[in-house]
Amino acid sequence: MKKIIIALGLSLSLFSLFGCHNKIFAHEQPFEAMQQSYRGILPCADCDGIETSLFLQQDGSYVLREVYRVKAEDNQAFAQYGTWARTADKLVLTQANGEKRYFHPTGKNFEMLDINGDPIHSPAHTKVNYLLKPTEQRMPHTPMPLSGMVRYQADNVVFTDCTTGKVIPMATSKLLEKAYMDIRHSTDQLVFVSMDGHFQVEPGGVEGKGQKLLIADSHISVDASKHCK
The missing domain is CATH 2.40.128.300 (NlpE, N-terminal domain)
Known part of the structure; x- marks a missing residue:
């Protein structure tokens, strides 16, 4: 932030x-x-x-x-x-x-x-x-458990969070991209992913208030048969 x-x-x-x-x-x-x-x-x-x-x-x-x-x-x-x-x-x-x-x-x-x-x-x-x-402080980089649906669209990666239903852009992750590409059955397919990750706020967004970006840290697991509850 x-x-x-x-x-x-x-x-x-x-x-x-x-x-x-x-x-x-x-x-x-x-x-x-x-x-x-x-x-x-x-x-x-x-x-x-x-x-x-x-x-x-x-x-x-x-x-x-x-x-x-x-x-x-x-x-x-x-x-x-x-x-x-x-x-x-x-x-x-x-x-x-x-x-x-x-x-x-x-x-x-x-x-x-x-x-x-x-x-x-x-x-x-x-x-x-x-x-x-x-107080004024930056968003922490401490990894936390997250789960949602991931979709690769051209060079963009979006994450639909299971907890809030919000669609959040993701930073590039070679591990996540490989896991996604290995398991998807069609272009732009939504795939369930669980991982440890954190958020950071990038410049820009609505009225210059910043845009939340999701960073995948570790414990990345994908499953094409699962969906958010």
Whole structure:
């Protein structure tokens, strides 16, 4: 992500996201908003904290990166991808496997909730920070599990994501291209692919806000008999 809206832009976009002039829904509703990113260090039971970066994207998808502080030379990084939506007072992240995580808007920040979407109560004598705060940061390159339908059209590769249904352009990958060409039965055929990959935002796109590009990293597997559920 090349450019993140800060200061006034964040205030305005967050107001539109949770402001009083929006209709309040009792159930989850997709919501189009400006690209935003948040960061914080969340508590960890068996490590020194979890460096958490959350990216909310205009197309209703999110990327969440977590770095477990084990030792300086042995930190463990993980990333996940899915869709985000809102209820009357919550931000709901739904991972590709259906698992949900919940946050509550607190001013410009988001406060992490428990697995049921309820506030986390800490002992009175402890001070635990569950906040993610708006910040400017680039989209992470940490690989994460992704699955969708791939189609090669001339020199272009497009990926239809199983989680969001969004069509995303892909960067060239020799491994993916060979696997696709070996298994396809006809020109421009849609082929199911699962892989570990990451997104990056390239210059351009609508109104110069950047264009999301998918990078295939590893564990590429294709199957012409499968489709998105």
